[in-house]
Amino acid sequence: MRQSSAIVATPAPTRAVHPGPVLEMRASRIVAALDGFRTAFPGIRAFYATKCNTHPGVLSTLHNAGSGFEVASVQEVDLLRETGVQPHDMLFSNPVRAREQTARAAEAGVYRFSVDSYEEVRRVAEEAPGSCVYARLITAGDDSVVPSEGKFGVDAAGAVSLLVQARELGLTPYGVTFHMGSQSLHPAALDRPLREVAAIMERLSQVGIKLQMVDIGGGFPARYDEPVPALELFGRVAAAGIARLPYPVEVFAEPGRALVAEAGTFRCRVIGVAERPSGWWAHTDLGVFHGLMEVLESGGNLHYPIHDTRGLRLRRCFHLTGPTCDSQDTWARNVLLSADLREGDELLVSSAGAYTSVYASRFNGFAPPRVVMI
Template structure:
């Protein structure tokens, strides 16, 4: 009898994405925002299995680059079904997107509007309003956006340049914890719509952006609270429009779990340290972006009742490569044990690099 050799699992961290949790999260979003059309923020997690799962569940897509347009085309999403919400693009990005059939673009400057009229003549334009995102865990606002007057001017000029004044968008800040963060931007949208109507322009769409939270190591407000805050202001808009949203994190974060390996344990004057084959530069960059405020739920598979606090750090030589502090894990944790890092499906694998030569994690869909 021939015995097949035992195959060892491939080394390195793995991000496991669970399809049923993605579909359930999409349904939760739809229930919380009735009448709002979700466009998944593709940049959040670009794994083909994740995108196909969302596509099959009837979700649309928002992109920030032509590379994402091409990724989506690979799973059968045509350009006309995509919205391009990055308001500043290299000229060749706009031209390539338009050639792929994309005809809805966000803008927040006259310069971008001028380029768009040349590279995508006749395109539908939606202006990006500025917000401040003070209540978001991962600050993301301040880089883009204009005030109400600026948005009105842009959309009126779009008409003059042969473009279609299509809508208005904003973003309340990533991992927002305040449903009220939707109210002021939507009130600004109402003012802009009213002024545009008096100038002979009637918009078709309002995009309430993304930033909706996922649960990490601490509870977050339910999406229904955000939905109610949005619904009250949407009902007060001057006239009916189609309403879009760009959920990302809240659809895929909780569907993902990193499995990584302990490669060394050490006691130092600063405490006990566990070194793993996964680090900040290989998927956990948001820990740095949030100043440590974003804390992932972390467990070990050893499961010993006696616990000890560990600082968790990645495999590189960089001292910033520490993704959690004072985490209670098994007191006898040692090399070869496995850690499970939950809520890891968003803004992780897409940030991964080969810094110090370490391979980024594999992504598998379950």
């Protein structure tokens, strides 16, 4: 009897699903960076700029290491309270807030607010009566890689007027703050603002106001793909300026990038390689709109250290671009990588712990990166 032959379909090989880009944050490097900042700025208390990286693991690591926190919204206040941070360890340094932001922060126990306008002083007096206010000075920020200044701040005379008004409205004229920019490369950027602070303190003394605090802000650099000045150089300039102040005050700083950038590494996947008239292109599942927005903000001047896991000695220049259809979604150019880079290879993007995951969106439907603590 003839047996019938059956055609058995062979299942298609299953392809592993890549989880998408991942930002790995190393807690030990965050703690080491905070310790290094304290060494460079003895006697100055660090208030981490929460907006820089809001992952709960990052916040709890810094909280357990004794950092204070600078906030820009009541949502950040709530997030920190969930982490166990007490309101007396927070500074609300966003100089303009919606009324409900100030009121809710005050209800939570936050009592120190930055201001840079008469309108804001009046609103703090109405929404958070009896609070401490500190005036924000305007600075140029011309020496920073990522432009961030020009939106906030008053001159020295304006700071004096604001703090006098604060006293008249029942608030405590608490201090003065400034910000030298983001990823500043010139320690001398601290000198002029501190000289202005000394003059402000002298003028306020003449009308019976003695400040309690000076906040030298943030902008301290992290190492990317180019050398940066050591934090100790910034610390020396700060110490010299503080020594010139007419009387002792508490001194705070608001480091963000300097504490978390170098603790983070993106792991992303090459999804396609193409040779075009403009050169070789590697398309990745990580892009500008999913974590690397600072490339656009800096006009391409912020260069992340980038490596591939193939490790071939023969190298080729690649332009690196994200998964979206937007032409701006190109995050690095002329990067030397393995010449035989191909689909499925992995890239490691270092110094990626600051202003990356917090900027990520779902543009074009692509999911933002996962953040994991190591």
